[in-house]
Amino acid sequence: MAGVREATDSFLTDYPESEEALQSILELDREGAWTFDEIPLDSGRFGELVSRGIAEQVPEGYRLADQQAVKAALTGEPQVVADSSDSRRPQIALPTSATVDSRVVGAILGSLFVVVVLRLLAYPQVFRNGDVVLLGNDPYYYRYWVEHLLTQSSGINELQVLSSLPDLVSRGEPLLVATLWILATLLGGDAGAAGLVLAWYPVLSALVVGLVIYLLGSHLFADRRVGLAAVIMLALIPAHAFRTSLGYADHHAFDYVWLALTMAALVVLSDLETLRDWRPWVAASGLGIAIAGQTLAWEAGPLLLLPVGIYLVGQSLSALRTESSPLRSGGPLLIGLGVGALLTHVAHQVFTWHTPVVAYAPFLLLLGCLAVLVATELASRTGLAPKYLAGIEFIGLVAGAVILPRVLPAVATGLDRGVDFLLQTEGIAETTSILSGQLGSIFGPALLFGWTLFLALPYLCWLSLRAYRQHTPTVLIPVIYGWFFLLLAIVQLRFAGELAIPIALFAGLGFVHLTSWLDISDEVAYLSSDADSSSPPATNPQAQSSTHSFVPTMPDRQTAFALFGAFLLVGSMSFIMVPIKTNQLTIPDDQYQAATWMDEYADQQGWEYPDNYVFSPWGRNRVYNYFVNGESRSYSYAQSNYGAFITATDGDAWYTRLRDRVGFIVTQDPLQEDTTFAAQSLQTRLHTQYGSGSAAAPGLAHYRAVYVSPDGSVKVFTLVPGARLVGTAPPNSDVSISTTQSVNGHQFTYSRTVEATAGGRYAVTVPYAGTYTVNGNRVDVSTTAIRQNETVSVS
Numbered sequence: 070m071a072g073v074r075e076a077t078d079s080f081l082t083d084y085p086e087s088e089e090a091l092q093s094i095l096e097l098d099r100e101g102a103w104t105f106d107e108i109p110l111d112s113g114r115f116g117e118l119v120s121r122g123i124a125e126q127v128p129e130g131y132r133l134a135d136q137q138a139v140k141a142a143l144t145g146e147p148q149v150v151a152d153s154s155d156s157r158r159p160q161i162a163l164p165t166s167a168t169v170d171s172r173v174v175g176a177i178l179g180s181l182f183v184v185v186v187l188r189l190l191a192y193p194q195v196f197r198n199g200d201v202v203l204l205g206n207d208p209y210y211y212r213y214w215v216e217h218l219l220t221q222s223s224g225i226n227e228l229q230v231l232s233s234l235p236d237l238v239s240r241g242e243p244l245l246v247a248t249l250w251i252l253a254t255l256l257g258g259d260a261g262a263a264g265l266v267l268a269w270y271p272v273l274s275a276l277v278v279g280l281v282i283y284l285l286g287s288h289l290f291a292d293r294r295v296g297l298a299a300v301i302m303l304a305l306i307p308a309h310a311f312r313t314s315l316g317y318a319d320h321h322a323f324d325y326v327w328l329a330l331t332m333a334a335l336v337v338l339s340d341l342e343t344l345r346d347w348r349p350w351v352a353a354s355g356l357g358i359a360i361a362g363q364t365l366a367w368e369a370g371p372l373l374l375l376p377v378g379i380y381l382v383g384q385s386l387s388a389l390r391t392e393s394s395p396l397r398s399g400g401p402l403l404i405g406l407g408v409g410a411l412l413t414h415v416a417h418q419v420f421t422w423h424t425p426v427v428a429y430a431p432f433l434l435l436l437g438c439l440a441v442l443v444a445t446e447l448a449s450r451t452g453l454a455p456k457y458l459a460g461i462e463f464i465g466l467v468a469g470a471v472i473l474p475r476v477l478p479a480v481a482t483g484l485d486r487g488v489d490f491l492l493q494t495e496g497i498a499e500t501t502s503i504l505s506g507q508l509g510s511i512f513g514p515a516l517l518f519g520w521t522l523f524l525a526l527p528y529l530c531w532l533s534l535r536a537y538r539q540h541t542p543t544v545l546i547p548v549i550y551g552w553f554f555l556l557l558a559i560v561q562l563r564f565a566g567e568l569a570i571p572i573a574l575f576a577g578l579g580f581v582h583l584t585s586w587l588d589i590s591d592e593v594a595y596l597s598s599d600a601d602s603s604s605p606p607a608t609n610p611q612a613q614s615s616t617h618s619f620v621p622t623m624p625d626r627q628t629a630f631a632l633f634g635a636f637l638l639v640g641s642m643s644f645i646m647v648p649i650k651t652n653q654l655t656i657p658d659d660q661y662q663a664a665t666w667m668d669e670y671a672d673q674q675g676w677e678y679p680d681n682y683v684f685s686p687w688g689r690n691r692v693y694n695y696f697v698n699g700e701s702r703s704y705s706y707a708q709s710n711y712g713a714f715i716t717a718t719d720g721d722a723w724y725t726r727l728r729d730r731v732g733f734i735v736t737q738d739p740l741q742e743d744t745t746f747a748a749q750s751l752q753t754r755l756h757t758q759y760g761s762g763s764a765a766a767p768g769l770a771h772y773r774a775v776y777v778s779p780d781g782s783v784k785v786f787t788l789v790p791g792a793r794l795v796g797t798a799p800p801n802s803d804v805s806i807s808t809t810q811s812v813n814g815h816q817f818t819y820s821r822t823v824e825a826t827a828g829g830r831y832a833v834t835v836p837y838a839g840t841y842t843v844n845g846n847r848v849d850v851s852t853t854a855i856r857q858n859e860t861v862s863v864s
Contacts, residue, residue, distance in 0.1 A: 073135040076121040077142035087114050088143065094124075095139050102129035173293065177283055180300035184279045187304050187647050188272045188314050194655040195316035200696075201264030202661055204654040208267060208318035209691035209701035211246060214238055215263045216699075218250040225254045232420045237702075243422040244365035245323045267318035274322035275313035278570065279303055281329040285336060286577050289543055290595045299577025301636070302525075305643035306573060308517040308565035311650040320367050321566050327363040328373055329570055332546055334359055335380060338401045339542035353401040357408020360431050364413050365422055371430035373567065376553045377406070381438045382462060383549060384542045385445040386455045391540040395445040398542065403442065406435040433473075440465065499563040516650075517565045518572065519643030524583070525551075525575035532575070547571045580639060589631045656692055659778035660737075663785055664696035666776050667733050671697055676732055684727065685735035686711055693735060706730075715752035720760075723751065724771040724788055734772070734786040756784055759810070760836060761819045768821040770834035773855070777815040791834040792854035796843060796863030798825040806833055808841045808850075834858075 081088055090109045097103045105115060118124040125134050133139050195202055203209060214234075222230045231247050238246055249266055256262040279300045287296030303309060312321045334356035341349050360377070364370040381402060385395045410432040417428035441462060448458045503514050514522055529551045536545045554568035584590040637644075664683075671681035678700050683693040687708035695701035714723055715736070727734070736756040739746075746752040748765035755772055762768030776785035798804045807820035825831040835841065838852040843863045850861055 073123060073133075073138035074142055076123050077139050080117060080121055080123060081142060084114060084117070090114070091139065092143055094118075095133065095136065095143065098133045098136060102127055102132055104130040176293075176297055177280075177300075180283065180297045180304070181276055181279050183301055184275050184304040185272060187310050188275050190648055190651045191315050191317075191655050195268055197658075197661060198665075200661075200665075201261075201268050202316070202656050203264075203267060203318055203692075204314060204316040204651075204656070205319065206688055206691045206704065208316070209695045210703075211242070211249060211318055211320075212263060212267050212695065213691075213699070213701045214246050215249045215253055215267065216260050218246070219253060219258055219260070219263060222250075222254070224258070225251050234420075234422075239420070239422050240424055240427075241368050242320045242323070242366060243420065244362060244416075245320050245367075248323070249318075268316045271313040271317050271319075271322040272315050274326050275303075275309070278309075278313075278325050278329045281333050282570065282573055282577075285329075285333060285547070286574050288336065288340070289547065289574065290578055290593065292581065292593055292595060294581045294590065295574075295577050295593065295595075297577075298580040299573045302521050302576035302580065302639075303569060303573035305640045305647070306518050306521050306569040307643055307646040307650045308562075309569035309573075310643075310647045311654060312566040314651050314654065317654055321563075323366050324363070324370070324373065325566060325570065327359050327366055327370075328550075328567055330359040331356065331363060331374075331377065332550060332570070334405065335377065335402070335546045336543050338405070339384065339398065339546065341401070349401040350404070353404040354408055356402065356405030357410075357412060360406065360409030361412035361416070364409070364427065364431055365416055368423065368427060371427055371434075372557075374430065374434055376550050377402075378434050378437055378441075379553065380546055380549050382441055383536075383545055385441055386459055387536075387540045387542065387545070389445055389449055389453075389458060390455045392449070393540065395442050395449060399438070399442045399445075403435065403439060406431060406438060410435050437469070500561050502560060503558045503562045503565055505562075515642050516646055517562065518569070519646060520639055520641065521576040521643070522572055524579040524639060525572045528575040528579045528582075529572075547574050551575065576639075580635070583639075584632060584635055587631065587635065589628055589635065656689075657782075659780060659783045660689060660692065661696075663735065663776055663778060663783045664693050667693070667697045667785060670775065671732065679730065679732070681732040682730065683733045683735060684711060684714070684731040685733075686737065689735075693733075697733070716746065716750050718747075718749045718751070718766065720751055720754070720769040720772065728771075728788050731788060734788070736784045736786070738782045755786060759784075759817045759819060760786075761817070762821050768819070769836070771836055773836040774810070774812050774817075777813045779813075781815065789836050789855050790858035791836045792838075792850045793832055793834050793858065793860045794841065794843065794848065794850070794863055795830070795832045795860055796846075797829050798831055798844060800825060800827050800829045804831045804833075804844055806835065806841055806843050808835070808837055808839045810837050810839060 077091075081091070087110065094103070094108050094110070097107060108115065110118070115124075119126070119131075122134055123139065124131050191204060195204070203212060218230055221233075231243070231250075234243060234246070249263070249270065252270070253263040253266045256266060282299045282303050283296040285296070286299035287293045289295075309325070311317065312319065313325070334352055337352040338349065338356065341352070360374060363373050367373075381399060385399060388395045388398055410429070413423075413428050413431050416422045417425070422428065444461060444465075445458060447453075448455075503517055505513070529548065532544050533548050533552070535541060536548050548571075551568070551571035554564050554571065557564035558568045578593065578596075581590065581593050582596055585592045667681070667683060678698040681698045682700070683690065683697050685693050685707060687704045690704035690707040690711075691701040714727075717723055734755075736752060738756075748754075748763065751769075754760060754763075754766055754769055755774075758768075759774045760769035760772045770791045771788055772786045773789050774784055775787050776783075778784070794806065796804075802825050804823050804825055805820065806823070807818055809816060809818050819835070819837055821833050821835065823831050823833045835850065836855060838850050838855050841848050841850060846863055848861060848863050851859075853859065854861055
């Protein structure tokens with residue numbers, strides 16, 4: 070086994086003092102299997118033997134994987150391998166890649182398949198009649214800008230278009246828009262390609278995050294079963310499932326990728342035993358790329374970087390307590406931060422992406438981390454206790470928060486915006502807390518996480534205690550990310566998706582532990598009472614052997630049913646909530662049909678933007694306007710005015726206000742069944758009465774219903790000057806005007822009642838063309854009269 074020889078050479082290079090111990094193990098191995106207690110190595114070095122494949126677990130204990138390879142490494146002799154052409158001629162074996170077990174690959178693909186299936190529930194609602202109907206409202210913002218870039222460029226070689234983005238994009242999510250533009254360009258460079266890219270990218274994000282979760286779970290807890298279970302738990306978390314659902318092309322799915330990669334890079338760096346090979350520098354470079362991506366992906370990206378700084382503080386205090394070198398463990402992390410700071414600086418200078426406060430956040434984080442490491446190194450050399458160092462670091466943090474905004478006023482502005490971002494709800498659902506709402510603090514989170522959150526929390530607490538008591542930097546990373554995003558999710562549930570990533574890891578550990586407690590599976594070595602609790606999972610020998618020895622096997626029928634039962638138990642709430650949460654984001658068929666109808670009608674009328682602007686509830690405003698006029702970059706006008714419009718009572722005043730700004734007005738059934746509107750409100754008078762008069766309010770003169778959905782939940786009105794009916798009647802008498810109208814098969818009566826003047830004359834403006842009955846007399850009103858405000862005499 071050439072791989073064992075190379076692994077042994079590497080082991081002896083990293084730990085030359087272990088050569089004598091390895092010689093003793095070789096002699097012991099010649100007699101048969103042996104146990105950890107029989108060898109002259111500590112748990113850390115033995116964990117290295119197992120993790121590198123030099124030793125492997127057997128039923129009786131442990132054996133060397135290849136005695137000849139180990140002996141050759143100890144003596145410096147070339148390893149002799151058999152050759153079919155000349156068995157007498159010694160050869161130096163070439164390195165070979167480890168064989169990948171197909172059952173392991175199958176298990177990984179199976180778990181990722183579950184992730185994908187639960188992200189494709191909206192497939193029929195996304196792909197309709199040749200259209201790509203994205204979920205939600207905000208994805209149409211990104212769709213607008215991707216299509217805009219496609220029209221401004223002829224290929225990805227024209228990167229200069231990325232430097233001409235408006236402030237709204239360049240200071241928002243420039244990297245996301247740029248990435249989607251590049252992908253759409255590669256797939257054809259038209260609006261159809263843009264729609265496909267935006268529809269599928271969240272699913273791709275879920276796959277990438279799922280794969281990273283598997284690697285993290287398998288490595289952190291030294292058990293492939295935990296990695297596989299963590300992927301399944303991620304698949305079941307509704308907060309992550311709907312955020313990465315097919316068609317939900319918001320920025321969150323993009324953020325999750327960078328967040329997961331940042332965690333993975335930190336874990337790799339924290340677990341390195343030596344800095345003398347290429348691995349630390351590759352991992353540091355990867356961390357830098359992830360940090361730059363996280364920063365450039367979203368204007369609030371720097372907030373997602375705070376766990377990196379918190380981790381370094383915790384890791385340095387732990388290193389000081391165990392008398393380890395903080396600079397050795399933190400040096401590569403500083404390099405990663407430096408790479409991230411450099412990349413964001415380049416993007417800021419070349420493309421003018423983000424404000425300086427956001428663009429240089431990694432640099433400020435680098436300075437802070439450097440100060441922490443220097444302080445820790447000084448404390449290590451002077452013998453300062455960790456608790457005093459923690460106090461000094463806290464004072465330094467407070468001082469920095471006070472001094473930095475005074476030195477750099479832009480930082481103060483950025484901090485104020487950050488506080489407002491977290492604390493101001495803006496009337497948007499995602500800015501509320503996961504603990505808010507009528508369902509309370511227990512059942513409310515279950516709607517977003519299923520039972521996975523409650524399965525994960527005990528293990529988050531236990532591992533937090535373990536990280537406090539022991540020097541376990543690898544486990545400290547998901548612990549910090551877990552608590553950090555739990556706090557943010559309590560402030561705003563928009564961070565529930567980010568929280569899902571560390572929660573999936575702890576829930577995966579909890580699920581495997583649960584199955585072992587139920588005697589369905591073997592015990593998790595990392596949680597075993599007889600495992601060496603003094604060593605972290607990456608170096609625990611029993612845990613390491615679990616990682617390398619576990620291969621998925623087909624369970625017997627009883628075990629399979631038991632595992633499936635445990636899966637149903639944990640996922641029961643998720644099986645209900647994932648479809649519900651996803652369905653809440655889909656565009657109902659009535660709204661989609663209304664949008665396509667308005668598009669056709671506007672084409673028939675020859676309307677161009679802004680004449681065909683759709684005035685609608687702001688939560689669907691981008692959807693309607695994308696399909697009708699393509700202008701889905703903003704819903705601000707609808708957000709600022711639509712609520713006041715539907716609750717107003719003066720229809721004429723709003724007609725004057727909207728007639729030069731709006732082409733269509735959309736009304737719809739209230740989203741909440743308990744929502745009621747006054748009888749005098751425009752919502753009731755339009756959506757219920759089609760503008761007709763009633764005992765509670767007079768009729769409306771300028772609002773014409775032109776479309777009604779099959780179930781009547783969505784109605785579309787256009788603004789018209791109306792035709793003016795004039796005639797004579799007895800002085801001061803009431804004059805009744807009515808007409809029967811039919812819109813898309815829905816019949817209704819539009820009626821008005823006016824009072825004649827003392828001179829016996831009356832006048833009334835009506836919005837519908839057709840035959841009217843006026844005090845028993847019939848009069849025809851043409852469409853031209855409605856559109857041109859003509860006067861029609863009633864004889």
